[in-house]
Amino acid sequence: MNKKQRILRMVGVAAASLTLFACAGMEGHDEHEEHEKADMTSSMSLNDLAIEAAKSEHLQAEHTANENIASAVRSATTDDAVSRLVLDRNIPVSYEYIATLMRQSNAFGQGPACVMCHSSNDPAKSYRGLDLTSCEGIKKGSMESPQRKIIYPGKKASKSLLRNHLRNNRMPFGVAFDYPTDAPNIIKVKKWIEAGAKNDANYKNIIQPLWSAKNAFGSPLACTDCHMSNQEPPSFHELDMTSYEGVMLGADSIAKAEEGLPPVKIVKPGDSAGSKLYQRLVQNRMPAGISPAEGRDHPNTALMISWVKQGAKCD
Numbered sequence: 001m002n003k004k005q006r007i008l009r010m011v012g013v014a015a016a017s018l019t020l021f022a023c024a025g026m027e028g029h030d031e032h033e034e035h036e037k038a039d040m041t042s043s044m045s046l047n048d049l050a051i052e053a054a055k056s057e058h059l060q061a062e063h064t065a066n067e068n069i070a071s072a073v074r075s076a077t078t079d080d081a082v083s084r085l086v087l088d089r090n091i092p093v094s095y096e097y098i099a100t101l102m103r104q105s106n107a108f109g110q111g112p113a114c115v116m117c118h119s120s121n122d123p124a125k126s127y128r129g130l131d132l133t134s135c136e137g138i139k140k141g142s143m144e145s146p147q148r149k150i151i152y153p154g155k156k157a158s159k160s161l162l163r164n165h166l167r168n169n170r171m172p173f174g175v176a177f178d179y180p181t182d183a184p185n186i187i188k189v190k191k192w193i194e195a196g197a198k199n200d201a202n203y204k205n206i207i208q209p210l211w212s213a214k215n216a217f218g219s220p221l222a223c224t225d226c227h228m229s230n231q232e233p234p235s236f237h238e239l240d241m242t243s244y245e246g247v248m249l250g251a252d253s254i255a256k257a258e259e260g261l262p263p264v265k266i267v268k269p270g271d272s273a274g275s276k277l278y279q280r281l282v283q284n285r286m287p288a289g290i291s292p293a294e295g296r297d298h299p300n301t302a303l304m305i306s307w308v309k310q311g312a313k314c315d
């Protein structure tokens with residue numbers, strides 16, 4: 001199952017639109033039959049009533065179905081064009097295009113433009129003192145403490161804050177973006193990682209129970225509701241948070257093994273900032289407030305990453 005399918009499964013759109021698609025396809029046929037019936041007899045049989053009822057229900061569903069289908073078709077073709085015509089051929093992405101993306105609402109899925117909240121190095125005016133209105137500003141990064149870069153031009157993008165904030169949803173999936181990043185349970189996890197992420201009494205009694213507790217991190221969903229074994233489905237990213245061993249093994253152990261690679265570690269003992277487990281608890285997906293159901297592989301995200309890989313040139 002690929003990432004896009006995972007997300008679709010997540011929001012139940014796949015199943016819903018398939019059913020509705022089948023329903024929409026039958027529409028012409030239903031109508032035709034209806035007309036014939038009306039000609040043959042004016043009295044409504046039980047069967048006719050059932051068809052009428054189904055039709056009105058169907059009409060309501062149809063609107064949603066058409067929207068789902070249109071958006072699936074739209075994204076399939078845009079993704080295709082961008083990946084085949086631009087990314088695969090490594091066509092240079094210009095800063096001019098990046099500048100446009102930063103100023104546009106809905107550039108990476110439904111949400112406000114980046115420059116709405118990141119327009120200056122002054123933290124009083126701009127979140128994290130991050131200025132996304134200029135090429136120099138993007139390269140300079142966040143000027144509020146802790147000061148840090150958000151991209152490493154020419155390098156692989158996987159560790160860049162920019163890429164992570166555009167692609168990764170904060171956990172638990174669907175948690176509000178303003179849930180405090182220094183909430184007591186998040187701090188407990190941070191300290192546990194920094195103290196070496198040991199399987200000690202603190203872990204057994206305090207940390208492990210947090211993974212299966214509802215409302216431990218600002219959401220009625222527990223981590224183990226979605227990360228309960230190393231089998232996907234049902235467990236997202238083949239991540240098993242039901243035991244210390246599972247958490248330390250990391251994500252995608254089976255998928256990676258098929259490629260001859262080790263699992264994706266989510267805990268780096270001693271280094272909370274470098275641990276995906278901690279990052280996922282504190283890093284909000286951007287633009288702030290975007291729905292977690294928005295596809296993570298937006299063509300503009302891929303273009304942004306490509307621009308960075310190509311050296312983040314300002315001309």
Ligand code: HEC
Pocket residue numbers: 108112113114115116117118127128130142148150161162165166177282283284286287288289
């Ligand atoms: C409605 C306001 C808002 C919008 C719009 C917004 N951000 Fe943010 N951004 C924030 C806030 C608040 C933070 C700091 C807290 C956090 O990480 O959630 C932040 C943090 C970040 C960070 C992390 C910086 C660091 O040093 O930790 C990056 C990178 C980022 N935003 C990029 C973007 C990009 C790219 C866009 C456009 C797609 C965007 N933001 C749109 C409010 C916003």
Ligand code: HEC
Pocket residue numbers: 006010167168169171172173211217221222223224225226227236237239251252264266276277280292
């Ligand atoms: C409703 C389901 C759901 C819940 C609840 C949930 N997750 Fe996730 N998790 C996901 C999905 C889906 C992804 C991957 C896609 C994404 O970023 O949205 C993911 C990805 C992750 C990753 C990244 C794995 C990797 O390979 O990089 C970590 C770490 C993670 N979750 C930890 C947690 C923690 C910790 C909790 C509890 C605080 C939690 N999750 C709760 C669905 C969930």
